[in-house]
Amino acid sequence: MPEIIPIGGGKGGAGKSFIAANLGALIAKKGHQVVLVDLDLGASNLHTFLGIKNTSGGLNLFMTKQVQQLAQVVVPTHHANLSFVNSVNCSMQIANLYHAQKVKLINALKGLSFDYIILDLGAGTHFNTLDFFLTSNKSILVCTPEPTAIENAFRFIKAVYLRKLKQIIHLNAFHKVIKKAVLDEGHDELGSADIIDLVLKYDPDHEMLLRESISHFHFKFILNQFRKHMGTGLGEKIEIVCNRHFYSKFHFLGYVQFDDRVFESVLRKSLFTLSYPDSSASASLEQIATQLTGHRTTAVNLTEAS
Amino acid sequence: MKTFKGKTHYEVLGVPLDAQAGEIKRAYQEALTLYEENSLVTYSLFSDAQRSQLLQAIDNAYHTLSDNARRSAYNRMLIDTEEVSAELFQACNPHERPAASTLRPLPRQCDLKNWVKIKWAEEKIRQCAGEIMRQEHIAGKDLKQLREIMDITLAEIFAVTRIPTYVLERIEADRYDELPAEVFLRGFLKSYAQTLQVDPMSVVVGYLKRLKHAHHSSQNCK
Numbered sequence: 001m002p003e004i005i006p007i008g009g010g011k012g013g014a015g016k017s018f019i020a021a022n023l024g025a026l027i028a029k030k031g032h033q034v035v036l037v038d039l040d041l042g043a044s045n046l047h048t049f050l051g052i053k054n055t056s057g058g059l060n061l062f063m064t065k066q067v068q069q070l071a072q073v074v075v076p077t078h079h080a081n082l083s084f085v086n087s088v089n090c091s092m093q094i095a096n097l098y099h100a101q102k103v104k105l106i107n108a109l110k111g112l113s114f115d116y117i118i119l120d121l122g123a124g125t126h127f128n129t130l131d132f133f134l135t136s137n138k139s140i141l142v143c144t145p146e147p148t149a150i151e152n153a154f155r156f157i158k159a160v161y162l163r164k165l166k167q168i169i170h171l172n173a174f175h176k177v178i179k180k181a182v183l184d185e186g187h188d189e190l191g192s193a194d195i196i197d198l199v200l201k202y203d204p205d206h207e208m209l210l211r212e213s214i215s216h217f218h219f220k221f222i223l224n225q226f227r228k229h230m231g232t233g234l235g236e237k238i239e240i241v242c243n244r245h246f247y248s249k250f251h252f253l254g255y256v257q258f259d260d261r262v263f264e265s266v267l268r269k270s271l272f273t274l275s276y277p278d279s280s281a282s283a284s285l286e287q288i289a290t291q292l293t294g295h296r297t298t299a300v301n302l303t304e305a306s
Numbered sequence: 307m308k309t310f311k312g313k314t315h316y317e318v319l320g321v322p323l324d325a326q327a328g329e330i331k332r333a334y335q336e337a338l339t340l341y342e343e344n345s346l347v348t349y350s351l352f353s354d355a356q357r358s359q360l361l362q363a364i365d366n367a368y369h370t371l372s373d374n375a376r377r378s379a380y381n382r383m384l385i386d387t388e389e390v391s392a393e394l395f396q397a398c399n400p401h402e403r404p405a406a407s408t409l410r411p412l413p414r415q416c417d418l419k420n421w422v423k424i425k426w427a428e429e430k431i432r433q434c435a436g437e438i439m440r441q442e443h444i445a446g447k448d449l450k451q452l453r454e455i456m457d458i459t460l461a462e463i464f465a466v467t468r469i470p471t472y473v474l475e476r477i478e479a480d481r482y483d484e485l486p487a488e489v490f491l492r493g494f495l496k497s498y499a500q501t502l503q504v505d506p507m508s509v510v511v512g513y514l515k516r517l518k519h520a521h522h523s524s525q526n527c528k
Contacts, residue, residue: 151350193307237347241340245308245351 004109004117004136005292006039009143010152012123015224016040016142018262019285020120021049022273026289028081032115035074035083039132040122041097044087050077051269058086062108063101070108079271083114097128106135116293123152125159133160134167134217138292140253141221145230150238157219161246162192168213169195175203214247222288226255253288257281307352310360314389315367315380323381323394327372328461334368335465418458418466422503425456435504443519444512450478452502467497474498482517 007020020036028034038046038059047055057075061067074083097105109117121129133139139160143153169182178198182190199207219242223235235252242250259281265272273282310318316325319333340347341360352360370376384390425431434455438448453463460471473494476484485491492510499509 145346147346147349150346154349154351231346234346237340241348241351247308 002110002112002114002117003138004119006119006121006133006136006139007142008121008129008133008139008156009141009149009221010123010125010154010156011143011149012043014123014142014144014149015256016123017046017049017120018266018272019140019142019222019224019256020118021046022271022282022285023289023292024082024116024118025079025271026273026286027116027118027293028079030289030293031081032293033081033083033113034116034118035085035112035114036077036118036120037085037109038087039119039129041087041090041128043122044090044120046120047084047086047088048269049266049271050079050082050084051271052077052084052086055086055088058089060087060089063090063097063105070105071112074112079274102128102131106132109135125156127163130160130163134164137216137218139218139220141219142224143221144225145223145227145234153221157242157246158192160219161214161217161248162195164214164217164248165192165195165210168210169199172206172209172213174199174206177202211247215249217248218251219248220251220253222253222256224256225258227258253291254284256284256288307356309356310363313363314384315370318363318367319371321371323390325371330368330371331461331465334364334372337364418462418501421458422456422501426503431455435502439504439508439512441512443516444509445516446476446478446480446513449498449502449509449513452504453478456502458502463498463501466501467494469494469497477513480516480520482520485517488514 005023007016007023009016017038017040024034024036036046036050038044040046041059047053052075058073062070062073067073070085074085076082077084109119119132119135121132141153141156143149166182169178174182178195181198182195196207196210199210221235221238235255239250239252257280259272259276259279261276261279262272262281265275268275272279273285276282277286316323319325319330319337321330321333325333338361339345341352341357341364343357348357370380381390381395385392385395426435431452435452438444438452441448453460460474463469463474464471473486477491477494477498486494492514495510495513496506499506
């Protein structure tokens with residue numbers, strides 16, 4: 001069973017594609033078979049980081065049923081063990097996937113015969129992005145140490161958390177009042193706390209189940225573009241606070257230092273960690289790649305959820 | 307989202323049952339950096355109402371745990387309501403251990419700034435400060451005297467000014483040879499004076515005058 005690593009995070013420009021491409025390359029370098037899948041539908045640019053110019057075909061062919069198997073649109077990259085699925089040609093209709101298409105795609109991803117499948121997700125909190133993020137228990141949130149980025153990251157976390165709560169309620173035998181309140185389309189303003197209150201009120205027997213299920217979900221996060229003067233301990237402190245105030249588990253993977261040469265290496269269409277393996281940013285990414293491959297857990301099956 | 311509801315004061319501050327005064331104080335200051343309004347760590351994570359509730363809980367916890375009498379009463383309450391078993395407390399009795407003198411708990415509920423303000427209302431403090439400030443030369447021991455009658459520890463000065471306590475000790479002991487460079491010393495004296503709410507310029511000028519005078523006389527002796 002492949003291990004899926006979705007990479008998301010509310011804000012655009014935080015470095016999701018940069019992290020995805022470089023982590024993919026580092027994990028591939030360790031000898032694992034890795035496929036990078038660009039799921040930033042409508043705004044994809046993962047191919048740029050990989051230096052891939054030919055972007056014909058790709059995910060579009062699979063989504064429009066021009067090919068039957070997702071494996072048919074997987075292409076090799078310049079790097080050993082590292083493959084790629086582009087989504088450059090996905091039209092705007094595909095950016096707003098139907099539920100059935102999404103389930104089909106998630107199942108197809110899980111069926112790919114690779115060791116690691118890295119999903120590069122788009123910015124924002126669209127429910128498709130949230131569902132891709134929730135396909136695995138190894139999801140990584142990328143954030144920069146700025147107020148606006150942190151604000152968006154928390155919004156993303158809360159959105160994922162709420163979506164997860166709704167999935168749990170959907171998949172389990174909760175009281176019908178709760179199911180109706182939570183799953184009715186008209187109740188978008190319902191927050192996580194409201195859901196837990198509802199459960200406490202109508203279905204206290206299921207409260208433990210809800211807490212248990214939500215506590216199985218893990219968030220991992222990376223602080224990217226970190227500069228020395230930004231104060232140490234920010235990531236560790238965010239981890240403490242989140243673990244204290246959410247029922248899910250949070251794990252801080254590490255800082256990736258800001259480096260001017262990232263811009264230049266994107267221009268040259270070469271991967272930063274391979275061009276500058278001795279930089280501190282590369283060392284941090286290497287350390288994160290080691291953490292991710294150190295122990296293998298199986299992906300959580302969430303495809304049935306809406 | 308979980309709040310501090312149902313958490314003990316020890317859990318709120320994240321300290322063990324046998325935490326010493328210094329540890330409690332550090333944990334309190336650390337908690338404030340996490341939850342204060344402009345903290346990057348929790349930026350936009352909480353609503354204003356949630357945040358003020360959390361800060362209130364942190365203040366309550368510190369107010370209780372930093373006072374020996376209140377802490378003992380609270381511990382008894384925890385044991386009586388069976389939230390924490392008595393054996394756990396017996397295993398670690400904080401009062402039997404000598405507390406670090408510089409880190410003893412605050413004898414007050416308000417922050418240092420208000421405390422100094424309150425102290426300034428006392429006649430003996432106004433008198434003492436007046437005498438010190440009227441001198442042409444100001445010695446470290448004068449500053450120490452003023453600080454001590456206001457019942458403020460070096461650790462508290464450090465908490466506000468971030469001047470390391472060993473530097474404060476050197477300043478107060480007039481150990482001129484071990485002081486930092488003048489440009490830093492000026493800054494340190496200024497923030498120290500501001501914390502005690504005395505005129506910073508007079509303190510800087512008076513202290514440096516005495517320091518230079520001492521240097522001259524030691525050179526003349528040679």
